[in-house]
Amino acid sequence: MVYDWDLMTRVLHEVQNSADKHFAPRAYAEEEAAARDLAGAPVDNLDHLKTEATNYESLLYNGGFIESRPESEGGTGDNFVLTERGSQLLALIDPSYPGSEHPRELLDAQGEAALVPEVFDELAQQAVRSD
Numbered sequence: 001m002v003y004d005w006d007l008m009t010r011v012l013h014e015v016q017n018s019a020d021k022h023f024a025p026r027a028y029a030e031e032e033a034a035a036r037d038l039a040g041a042p043v044d045n046l047d048h049l050k051t052e053a054t055n056y057e058s059l060l061y062n063g064g065f066i067e068s069r070p071e072s073e074g075g076t077g078d079n080f081v082l083t084e085r086g087s088q089l090l091a092l093i094d095p096s097y098p099g100s101e102h103p104r105e106l107l108d109a110q111g112e113a114a115l116v117p118e119v120f121d122e123l124a125q126q127a128v129r130s131d
Contacts, residue, residue: 002111004052005093005104007032011056012090015066015082019074025053063117065089085117088124103127 010032011025029050033043043049060066065086069075082090092103106123107114114120 002108003114004049005107006036006095007049007052008056009090009094011053011060012065012082012086012094015060015080015086016090018069018079020076021074021079022076023057023079025057026050029053059115060086063115063120065115085120085124089115089120092124092127 007029010028014023014025014028029052030046032053033046033049036043057066061080063085064083066080067083068077069079069081073081091097092107103123106127107120110119110123114123
């Protein structure tokens with residue numbers, strides 16, 4: 001798998017909850033690692049997970065999945081809000097949403113290109129049509 005969808009989901013949820021606080025992807029990776037450990041799925045390399053979370057922040061921002069949070073909505077200059085594309089991504093990959101496995105498979109089939117904006121937008125439409 002190219003992307004760690006569970007970590008990506010955590011990062012996107014933290015974007016939603018980042019009003020009035022700094023966005024801290026490495027801390028979110030530590031929380032994800034602890035949650036995995038509690039669930040019986042230990043993380044082999046915490047540093048790698050932290051690096052991935054930081055990379056996801058950049059990828060999501062550059063791909064138009066997140067954008068700077070306006071000051072009127074709790075923006076600190078170092079936190080974000082989901083864009084429409086980011087909300088679509090979260091709806092597709094969040095395991096708490098029914099049917100999230102099929103969209104993850106569609107995204108996985110595209111490899112790294114899955115989160116290229118044009119590719120993602122087409123995949124998101126396909127996922128909606130296949131529901």
